[in-house]
Amino acid sequence: MLFFKLTWESFRFAISALKTSLTRTILSLLGVTVGIFAIIAVFTLVDSLENNIKSSFSFLGTNVMRVDRFPFANGPQDYPWWKYFRRPPGTVAEYEFLEQRLTSAEGVTISASSTTTVKAGSNAYEGMALTGAVYSYQDVYEISLEEGRYFSQSEINASRNFAIIGREIANTLYPQQEVIGKQIKIKGMKFVVIGVFEEEGEGLFDTPSKDQACLIPYGAFSKMYYTGRNGMEPTIAVKGMEEDIGLVALENEMTGLLRAKRGLRPRDDDNFALNKTEFIQNAIGSIFDVISIAGWVIGGFSILVGGFGIANIMFVSVRERTNIIGIQKSLGAKNYFILFQFLFESVCLSLIGGITGIFIVFLLSFIQLGTLDIVLSFSNIMLGLGVSTIIGVVSGIVPATLAARMDPVEAIRTT
Structure with a gap:
């Protein structure tokens, strides 16, 4: 009850301070408002941009390791670049070898792609991303279907001419029509549509989207394209287990199995690259960490000014209420009661400025910035409130301490 009483009284004193000198208080709180606005606005933009970019690379999968000729990161500086070109691509035999022997993986797949x-009739869609995949493709990559179904194991084994297409392709070939069961023609071969991918929408950086994609059995893809070193190079991808942090166990096991399959001697260099899809996301995250620091620096100066403004209000408030403080202490008010009273008042004032800044960011989040979806997250709201509270405590602790230590007799005599 004492806590709620202190909070209510402090809130009343804070409102009273606002009303007594409205212009002075607003100008003082403006620093906190601008500071919180700057920090939360930067964090909201950074988080929204980072989430949009990472979702744009969702086609790479999560917790996935790929077998490639070239590494995502820069290789050894003394490694001859031409050796990367001499490396052999992955093969179906290597995929089957890994699928049978890997123990630290949730799924293994192989796929090949082309554009x-x-x-369909008189309609055509150019630039379709065609992918040939095996049945285990769904174990490594997320397959969300809006209509229809995925391939069966027997359909994959028989290389049946079935296809799963994106929503944009479906709307182009069969506008305002049911597309399941309809025929499409790819490189002169007829395919029956058995599924439609869930619509993803336009990506931020025009990255591959399932809206423009088509998935067919790997065997059917091999009938249209030559797969191998001089053709469409297939990619082996392995999904690691959740408990394998950093995919360390998976990487070690895959390295050993691939070296054995390719007949490499102990002193031979690896002729393959194991690429973790998280590498791109981590690189993106590190860039935005730097931007977040810049946001702290920009907002920090404004908050510093706002903190001094609140401290000024509190010093004036202590001076104006010195007589009241003396009366309260003469009636038995403890030092901590006076301390908390002014401290809560300082926090209330700071929160008013912080909430105003957060509210401005909330209003700005409704502005459309192309494909960028701006979202004010709950964590950023709590961050803004937390920073405002800290600023209120720091700004009010000295005035509140001075008020708590006043001699009641001298305080009452003060005019």
Whole structure:
């Protein structure tokens, strides 16, 4: 009850301070408002941009390791670049070898991709991302279907001419029509549509989207394209287990198995690269960490000014209420009661400025910035409130301490 009483009285004193000198208080709180606005606005933009970019790379999968010829990161500086070109691509035999022997993986798959044109009657869609995949493709990459179904194991084994297409392709080839069961033609071959991917929308950086994609059995893809070193190079991808942090166990096991399969001697260099898809996301995250620091620096100066403004209000408030403090202490008020009273008042004032800054960011989040979806997250709201509270405590601790230590007799005599 004492806590709520102190809070209510402090809130009343804070409102009273606002009303007594409205212009002075608003100008003093403006620093906190601008500071919180700057920090939360930067964090909201950074988080929204980072989430949009990472979602744009969702086609790479999560917790996935790929077998490639070239590494995502820069390799050894003394490694001859031409050796990367001499490395052999992954093969179906290596995929089957890994699938049978890997123990630290949730799924293993192989796929090959190309860009082509798909037709249906007089309609055509150019630039379709065509991918040939095996049945275990769904174990490594997320397959969300809006309509229809995924391939069965027997359909994959028989290389049936079935296809799963994106929503944009479906709308182009069969506008305002049911597309499941309809035929499409790819490089002269007829395919029956058995599924439609869930619509993803336009990506931030025009990255591959399932809206423009088509998935067919790997065997059917091999009938249209030559797969191998001089053709469409297939990619082996492995999904690691959740408990394998950093995919360390998976990387070690895959390295050993691939070296054995390719007949490499102990002193031979690896002729493959194991790329973790998280590398791109981590690189993106490190860039935005720097931007977040810049946001702290920019907002920090404004908050510093706002903190001095609140401290000034509190010193004036202590001076104006010195007589009241003396009366309260003469009636038995403890030092901590006076301390908390002014401290809560300082926090209330700071929170008013912080909430105003957060509210401005909330209003700005409704502004449309192309494909960038701006979202004010709950964590950023709590961050803004937390920073405001800290600023209120720091700004009010000295005035509140001075008020708590006043001699009641001298305080009452003060005019």
